[in-house]
Amino acid sequence: MVLDVNGVKHEVTVDPDVELLSVLRNELDLTGSKYGCGEGACGACTVLINGSPSRSCITPVTSVAGKEIITVEGLEKNGKLHAVQEAFLTTDPFQCSYCASGMIMSAVALLKNNPAPTEDAIIKALNGNICRCGTYPNIVKAIQLASKP
């Protein structure tokens, strides 16, 4: 089957019921999306599928054939960081940063639909992403920095 990841089409031969996360990480060497729980409960594996934030650890790869998949590796364009990445770099909220990719992808999806979210909207949109280091208030600040004034 063909997967459209970060604007590049990849021909992959995989078991039909394998999860997208496993294909991204093990077949395509896109390891920015992380395994955290395997049940869609922590958000570390979040990618965009046709613009929607999705938990790639519970997404069968066959369900995304022909769809546009964006991972954290696809945000940077020609060496220029995405505005959300810039905001996270400036705010520097992360400790171990293992949740960073998922947080950033969830934030990118939120801001695309709602460029100036309220704090409540940010909390609602990101509530599926766990940061075990617990710096949630500073993650909210980073997303606010990336928001349109």
Added chain:
Amino acid sequence: MQHSTNLPHPFEPTQDELPPKPGHHFELDRRKFFKLFGGGLAVAFVLHDLFSFAGETLPPEPSSIPTSQVGAWIHIGEDGTVSVYTGKVEVGQNIRTSLSQIVSEELKVPISSIKMIMGDTHLVPYDAGTFGSRSTPQMGTQLRKAAATAREALVQMAAKNWNTAAKTLQAEKGTVIDPANNKKIGYGELTKGHQLLLPISDQASMTAAADWKVAGKSVRKINGRSFITGKHEYVSDMKLPGMLHGKVLRQPSYEAKLLEVDVSKAKAIPGVIVVHDGDFIGVAAPDVRTAGKALQAIKAKWDESTQHPSTANIFEYLVKNATAAASGRNAGNTKGSVQQGLTIADFTHAKTYNINYIAHVPLEPRAALAQWKDGKLTVWTGTQRPFGVQQDLAEVFKLPKEKVRVIMPDTGSGYGGKHSGEAAVEAARLAQEAKKPVKMVWTREEEFTWAYFRPGGVIEVNSGVTNDGTITAWKFTNYNSGSAGLNTQYKITHQQIAHLPSDSPLKQGSYRGLASTANVFARECHITDLARLIKMDQLHFRLKNSNDERLTAVLETAAKAFGWNSSAKSAGHGFGIAGGFEKGGYVATCAEVIVNSDKEVKVVRVTQAFECGAIVNPLHLENQVMGSIVQGLGGALFEAIDFADGKIRNSGLSAYRVPRFSDIPKIEIVTIDRKDLPSAGAGEAAIIGIAPAIRNAILDATGIALTTLPLLPNGVLG
């Protein structure tokens, strides 16, 4: 019943801090050193001066430093690159950044010219591990001195070159400058052609915290870009040519005994390697999926007849199976006569506090990648003790330590939960058989079940107080939780404090703040109860009995910022406060809760004052303190391991609840920058105040004195 989890075992984590071990793995001599790192100038930490600095004269041969005395070194290469070698590791506490700041400050080099080499047993000096909040006070201090020694040596070398007095010269931005004639020479140029190895000098003059220009500032994470682009390679992301993926057959319950096993179907799967060695059964395959299928194809029969205690009876069990009180450095204080103290009290108060087991839940589960080459083993793994894991591997595979290299890339957190090296041993055993590199990445379920927990415990407190606010008696008995935070910080004449280890049915080990998350909870709950008995304000009662001016300072600071005396309290609202100190950090936490008519409790706001000496990086300190409050909130309100029949019943993130965005109250953090005091760590003490502060606020709002952690497993007052 005795559990094998309490027997000594090479992978057994320690419940308390590990004692520092002398290192003896690294035969450091000058020639070897420079062969490894190239020429230039190096400054190593040693306790006794073995070399005297004598200009360009090389140290006498053979010059070797007893490795037990080496803790860190800095090397300045001929190209001016500054390399810092330390056994400390990065698990998100941002020590890579703060140690760089310290070296940049003292050596007078741009932070961008510093390369930090961390946690690689073949490159860095022995280190017992990254725990106990020691990185900042101990490693930070050593590197400060090393950098200052190097700077002074470089200035002296320039003075000699220019035939002028060292004291007229200045060090700045990686160069030595003569202000008299604006002559300038780079550090790299100065060290060219030299192989100078110097001991750290205690005489080197260091920059006072008040004059810091790089340290003390909110420098951003130095490798931050690699994380927000997804490029940083955690161990679980690493790949080697020909690498296989490993899986290990786990027991269906703790202490289940293998009766029979048939691995033939697994072996028949193309590309699959099966290892059955003693009680270890594992597989490796070219992809994770095939490894999973191979594991499923193994038919095993188990004896699960062992009886296990469960969540329902664990507290009785721990008290019943307690052993004699811990002695030595883990013993509690005893003075006066508790009996006499109780007799003279106006009120006596006895309570028992129960502490559930909780999990660290590092978002990156245990992972290791092992490679054998020419009889040598290299393992990349996320561990807080690379040298400890090296030792484990050397013992298991009967290798001299020089043949085992453990490398720790920056890892997806630990919180005291990654002292052990299980995945490293598993990957290495599979790779040995496969003759190919093998990567093991634990599943979340494995991490919940086969790692270790913050201990559960029972704490009995029996105390007395007089109407004037004097605590007359304090008997404090802790079963199983551990000894950190055991002793009281209050003025009490008659006290009897003990920690009694017990037979833990679950594997237990270190955690953020160690046992102080349990001991400080019990103590600070009980203190508020005593204040209520004599109708004294709980803040005032603490200040009256505080035995430590730094504790008093954080209590006053937190109370002021919170508005303890000035804030109006609406119906259903309650205020609570708690404080303490651990590992050089001082904390006081105020919490406000609201309890509605359905007995639902909401934590409205938290104000925490924190002081850990001179602040090295204010932003990263804030993240550490904030993270501690949030992690502590989970243990305070709802985190608990649920177990029965030797199985963990909530071994996934959908079942074990950790704090999320929507759980977070308004948090205000006030840090006190004591530039006159040495810097201490911040990852531990900041967690201890939140649970008792919330409990005391619930008591203030409702009159209900909760005694079990977590306080509200179902979100409502029971």
